[in-house]
Amino acid sequence: MQKTTRKMRKPVPVRELTKADIEKGQFSGNLKQDCDALRAVLSASADLKERTIKMSDGAPCAVLYFANLTNLALISESIIEPLQRHGGAQGILHIAEQVVHVPEYKAEGDIYQVACALSAGTVAVLLAGEAEALLLPLLELEQRPIERAIQEDILIGPHESFSESLGKNLAILRRRVGSPDLKIKQLMVGRRSRTTVAIIYLAEVAQPILVAEMEKRIQRIDIDFTYGINYLTDFLDDEPHSVFPTLRSTEIPVRVVAALMEGRIAVMAEGDGSALIAPTFAPEFLQASEDYFDRPLSATFFRFIRMVGLMISVFLPGTWLALVSFHHGILPTPLFNSIQSGREGVPLPTVVEIFVLILAFDLIVEASTRMPTRIGQALGIVGGIILGQAAVQAGLVSPALVIIAALTGLAIFTQPSITFISVLRLLKYPVLIAGSLLGIYGVVWALIFMLITVTAIRSFGYPYMFPVAPFNLEGELDIFIGVPKLWHAKRQKFLSPQNERRLDYE
Amino acid sequence: MTYAKWGLVLMISLLLVGCWDQQEITDLASIAGLGFDVGSYPHTVRMSFMTSPPRAGLGGEGGDGSRLRVMTVEAGSFTEALILLQGHIRRQPFFLHLGFILFGEELAKSGLNGQIAALQGRSTIRGSVPIFVAQGTAEEILTARSGIGHAPGQDIADLLDNLAEAPLGRPTTIHNVRNVLGGLGSEITAPILELTPLRLQAGDEKPEVGLGLANEQLREVFVRRLAVFRRDRWVADFDQYLVQTFVLLTGTTKMGSLNITNPADPKSIMGIAIANFQARFEIKIEGDKVEVEILPRVKAIVREVSGSYILRDRGLEPIAQNIEQEVNRQVIAVMSFLQEQKADALGIGDMIRRQQPDVWARLEPRWGQLFPQITVSVNTEAEITSTGMLVRFFEIKRGE
Amino acid sequence: MSKVRVGLAQSTLALFVVTIGTVFFPVAGVVVPLAGASGWVAVLLAFFIALPWVYMATYVAGSATAPNWGQAVKAWLGPFVGRIFLMYFAFVWMWLGGLLLGQAGLVFHEMAMPRTPPIVLCFALLILVMRVGWHGLEVFVRTIEALAMFSILGLVGLLVGMLPLVRIDQLRPLIDAPPALIAHAAMFCLPWAMEGVLFALFIGVYARKRLGMGGYFAAAVGAAGFSLAFLTMMTVGVLGRGVTESYLYPTAILIQVALPGFFLEGVEMFMYPLWVVASYFKVGAAFIMVSESLAGVWQGFKQPYRTLLLGGVFMFIATRPRNIFELVASIGRVDNTFFMSFYFILPALALWVRVSRREE
Structure with missing residues (x-):
């Protein structure tokens, strides 16, 4: 792995999960006192429930839990009932091992830790005379079932997507990768949200240094709250200020598995239905997962279409502007005449016209994204057809430009990655500005400027434009051509030098 | 640093504002x-x-x-x-x-x-x-x-x-x-x-x-x-009769048409389409004497026949001979016209320059006088590649 | 700072495009007035002559173990002579690079944007060059790779699109000038080949060494020579001698007449980007070479100041020529004096490196 030459932000020392602002203390063994101490830490928690029990030998004990976070039936069945039938004389470990019917347990003496565990859906059992509480996890949450992917719709192949539960997501991955090589490292992020973040990789395939780097970057995060993994992108990214995403976000398990198999690593967080894949290279945003289920020839064609879509969505407005207001000699004569006739009487200069139209298109897109689906469709029709038609008939814009704006807007949505679509929607504006200043020279200028920017970026130390620059034949073929799977016998060498061969076929 | 970078880019783009060459198409x-x-x-x-x-208003049918x-x-x-x-x-x-x-x-x-x-x-x-x-x-x-x-x-x-x-x-x-x-x-x-x-x-x-x-x-x-x-x-x-032969000789086009007399019936004509015309120039130079032999090869198609021509009796040979004669006549006409006008439009001089640069260096100053004195001979080779779909029209019988 | 390394294939490609650079624009205009329709022979001859120098450069560069250009030169020649060599190298490329920057602006101004001041076009290109100079050689080579596909396709498309317009009769005889004239014309092409040789020397230091590097680099320079010779031939074939020799940059005219009325009125659309890209390649290469050489001369010359100062100097040089004739004359002067001098310096350097290696 190439060492990253980019300057990293200075590492912030990982802050100990804080007790500073909360009363410090251990359990004393006095049940009443301990319960009060715990209540003090969790003061003003209306949903905290406490149940005191007399055990069969008369020893008092208390069961504490958050009502809507735990399974009440299980508490009464597996904890309260056995406790009532047994004595407490043999200590808390005896209770854990012999009495309660819960798969996991932990003894904890720290009041603050117990409070944290309670918030995470654990039941705490306090026994008189014991300076430790017994923690029995019985989390139960109403959760979204596994559903069809919404953001990235898949035509062929498995449709399932991640849900908000990290455990369930990891289980999905486990089910798809049977090998014990699938490793999952868990880390805690968020001073207050205390979100679990998991690094997922294949032990024999991924490079250990990559995993270590990811771990280092996650540990460096000191934030009090995170929405989910996408919220952490800024901290994990090599270039947080760049418009280009160096981590790919996906909500489809198959895609994560495919990435793991190439020697990449994935990061997921509790409460977020998407995974980040690192390292990610820019040309990969053109690949859709259907390409690998489709016939090679049609996959090639679709990739070509996406490539054309990419070029059109970024460069068409700028190039068109350069053509019609700088280099008129290039247009075929009949087209020249027809554009000239179409523009006759239009009051706005071409630059303003094209800006207004493209901005209007982006407005429509943004509006229909925020709208409920049905209204959104109607809005699209209203915006697209009526606005365009009316503008032309009112003589405000020339007819050719409406086509250009619509084509540009449409072409963007050929891209399979939602992250990349937002980048493309942005990128056409600088090209347009450059084109409006210096014609085709400006467009090429913008192209080279972007290329310098993109090629200078690294994703976890790997060049971001990987199969294109530095050139790699196999990688490049996979970008432009739907390569038959038999040709994919090897992993990328620098992603997985220790385990290159992935296919043997006689 | 990043803000400074973006600031720089912004400043530069503001500096560049000018749109000097921008010109509305209208x-x-x-x-x-x-x-x-x-x-x-x-x-x-x-x-x-x-x-x-351009016409004002809607529509793109300008330039009609x-x-x-x-x-x-x-x-x-x-x-x-x-x-x-x-x-x-x-x-x-x-x-x-x-x-x-x-x-x-x-x-x-x-x-x-x-x-x-x-x-x-x-x-x-x-x-x-x-x-x-x-x-x-x-x-x-x-x-x-x-x-x-x-x-x-x-x-x-x-x-x-x-x-x-x-x-x-x-x-x-x-x-x-x-x-x-x-x-x-x-x-x-x-x-x-x-x-x-x-x-x-x-x-x-x-x-x-x-x-x-x-x-x-x-x-x-x-x-x-x-x-x-x-x-x-x-x-x-x-004049228009020489144009086609001239253009064929320059090699810029290979197809044309030709009228020849019907070998069987001198009062009627045959319409011939030239499918391929290629001319080779052979130049011999002895001292100041320049001889040019033009060797056209013609592939012809018999398109129309007025009068009678019985194919199975006469074969195609007489037609080919007539074509050769006609082409020879026309090429000679072109050449004599050019020599008369002292205009080397076929580029004989150029051919000499390319084939024998040293000889050309000697001839060039006097080329204006030499060109009209060039001896020209033409030897056409004609080949009839097709007589069309209708074979029977060769046997038109007049009702006499 | 980690060691910058460029793959062998990458550097060969970079060498090819930098050698062609912007030369494909004026090449026919330079050789055809001197050698007539056989100008292409002169181009080929010049690049053929330069091949031993490519091998020399690769030999010298291949012996470098230092992490960068400045240290490599000082390792070959010792700190004092090495610094002098670096300063001379930087001076030569700075001058040429600045003039090429000026050319990029002036030619585009004449060709397509008569109302835009050339200084603006120069400045726009300078921003790109400074930006890539800041990031260094590795990013530059990678941008070449990303652009090469598009620019080489453009060049090939241009040549193929031109084929039906070639009038063979304008090309015959293929060799119509005496050897002395051809040799004279080849003299004017030699500096272009030397520009390639010097870039080979520079990038060879950074290339991942492999056996047969000399072969790769010679192939790159040779291929560049072939392309230029072919382009010269095409220009004469399409435009004819009289037109070719009456323009300074005949390729611009060549592309103007290509494919008239086919589906576009002209294909300038493809040529204008090619011109910008080619200028970027050449000026960017010059900028990086100067920048690295100066860093070798003075270690304390750190990055932001180096790029900013060099940018200023390039811009200053670029704005000196007032019109295209002065510019062409200046480029000719730089080429014919300074670049030709390397035909003597390089063998000496190779000899010196060989001798000092023996001693070790």
Whole structure:
């Protein structure tokens, strides 16, 4: 792995999960006192429930839990009932091992830790005379079932997507990768949200240094709250200020598995239905997962279409502007005449016209994204057809430009990655500005400027434009051509030098 | 740092704001054709610009020809003419869509050097624009109204579209003239545009109202002749019977047609299509004596026969012989015409230069006198490749 | 700072495009007036002559173990002579690079944007060059790779699109000038080949060494020579001698007449980007070479100041020529004096490196 030459932000020392602002203390063994101490830490928690029990030998004990976070039936069945039938004389470990019917347990003496565990859906059992509480996890949450992917719709192949539960997501991955090589490292992020973040990789395939780097970057995060993994992108990214995403976000398990198999690593967080894949290279945003289920020839064609879509969505407005207001000699004569006739009487200069139209298109897109689906469709029709038609008939814009704006807007949505679509929607504006200043020279200028920017970026130390620059034949073929799977016998060498061969076929 | 970087980029882009070259497409007047004539004062040139002002409002059917306009400016130089024109039409004349350039007869005979230099000096005029010369004045040809619903100049545009079909070979361009002016290459030829009154027969459509005055003579443009230029001067022209043979000999086109007498019936003729014509020149030089043997190979198709020709009796050989005789006759005619005019338009001199540069160095200064004395012999080889689908028409029996 | 390394294939490609650089624009205009229709022979001859120098450069560069250009030169020649060599190298490339920057602006101004001041076009290109100079050689080579596909396709498309327009009769005889004239014309092409050789020397230091590097680099320079010769031939074939020799940059005219009225009125659309990209390649290469050489001369010359100062100097040089004739004359002067001098310096350097290696 190439060492990253980019300057990293200075590492912030990982802050100990804080007790500073909360009363410090251990359990004393006095049940009443301990319960009060715990209540003090969790003061003003209306949903905290406490149940005191007399055990069969008369020893008092208390069961504490958050009502809507735990399974009440299980508490009464597996904890309260056995406790009532047994004595407490043999200590808390005896209770854990012999009495309660819960798969996991932990003894904890720290009041603050117990409070944290309670918030995470654990039941705490306090026994008189014991300076430790017994923690029995019985989390139960109403959760979204596994559903069809919404953001990235898949035509062929498995449709399932991640849900908000990290455990369930990891289980999905486990089910798809049977090998014990699938490793999952868990880390805690968020001073207050205390979100679990998991690094997922294949032990024999991924490079250990990559995993270590990811771990280092996650540990460096000191934030009090995170929405989910996408919220952490800024901290994990090599270039947080760049418009280009160096981590790919996906909500489809198959895609994560495919990435793991190439020697990449994935990061997921509790409460977020998407995974980040690192390292990610820019040309990969053109690949859709259907390409690998489709016939090679049609996959090639679709990739070509996406490539054309990419070029059109970024460069068409700028190039068109350069053509019609700088280099008129290039247009075929009949087209020249027809554009000239179409523009006759239009009051706005071409630059303003094209800006207004493209901005209007982006407005429509943004509006229909925020709208409920049905209204959104109607809005699209209203915006697209009526606005365009009316503008032309009112003589405000020339007819050719409406086509250009619509084509540009449409072409963007050929891209399979939602992250990349937002980048493309942005990128056409600088090209347009450059084109409006210096014609085709400006467009090429913008192209080279972007290329310098993109090629200078690294994703976890790997060049971001990987199969294109530095050139790699196999990688490049996979970008432009739907390569038959038999040709994919090897992993990328620098992603997985220790385990290159992935296919043997006689 | 990043903000500083973006600030720098922003500053730079603000510095770059200027849009110097930006020009709305509606500020341009696309010139479709250009004509040059001798001016009415000494040292002036009369320039005619054919332009199509776009129509306002909706629709993209501009350039349909019905709005072509011809404006004439008389000025000392091309640059001056452009300024005058711009003042008149209030739009920037735009030449990258120029379709053709036309030179009047008088100007072409007095030399085109100045005009070619002016055209070549402008980077907005493509060197590949074809050049024609006008019988009479260029302005007359440009403004001629012809056909039904046609505008001035439209004839030439139509002609250009179909130039490949006309037996004129490859059109001459500004670059060709420039190459000849540089002393390289041979003489060039340019198609001559002529006007002929349009004869409307009874039952023809009446011309649309508004296309011209009621009593205006409608004329149409046609091309049957080629002007031969020596350097930049029009020195001679081919009549229409020689044009095809000349163009075939230059090799720019390979197809044509031929009429021969019917070997079986000398009063009737046969129509022959030439499918492939290739001429080889063999040049022998002894001292100052130059002998040229032209060896055309013709692949012919018998298309039509008037009169009777019984194929199974006579075979194809007599037809081939007649074709050979006819081609020989025509080639000799072309060559003797060229020698008469002292114009080496076929580029015999060039061939010598390429084959024997040292000999050419000796002959070159006297080539003007040597060329008319060249001995020319022609030996055609004709092959009939097809007689068409109908074989029976060879046996037409007259009911006598 | 980690060691910058460029793959062998990458550097060969970079060498090819930098050698062609902007030369494909004026090449026919330079050789055809001197050698006539056989100008292409002169181009080929010049690049053929330069091949031994490519091998010399690769030999010298291949012996470098230092992490960068400045240290490599000082390792070959010792700190004092090495610094002098670096300063001379930087001076030569700075001058040429600045003039090429000026050319990029002036030619585009003449060709397509007569109302835009050339200084603006120069400045726009300078921003790109400074940006890539800031990031260094590795990013520069990678941008070449990303652009090469598009630019080489453009060049090939241009040549193929031109084929139907070639008039064979304008090309015959293929060799019509006496050897002395051809040799004279080849003299004017030699500096272009030397520009390639010097870039080979520079990038060879950074290339991952492999056996046969000399072969790769010679192939790159040779291929560049072939392309230029072919382009010269095409230009004469399409435009004819008289037109070709009457322009400074005949390729611009060539492309103006290509494919008239086919589906576009002209293909300048493809040529204008090619011009910008080619200028970027050449000026960017010059900028990086100067920047690295100066860093070798003075270690303390750190990055932001180096790029900013060099940018200023390039801009200053670029704005000196007032018109295209002065510019062509200046480029000719730099080429014919300074670049030709390397035909003597390089063998000496190779000899010196060989001798000092023996001693070790």
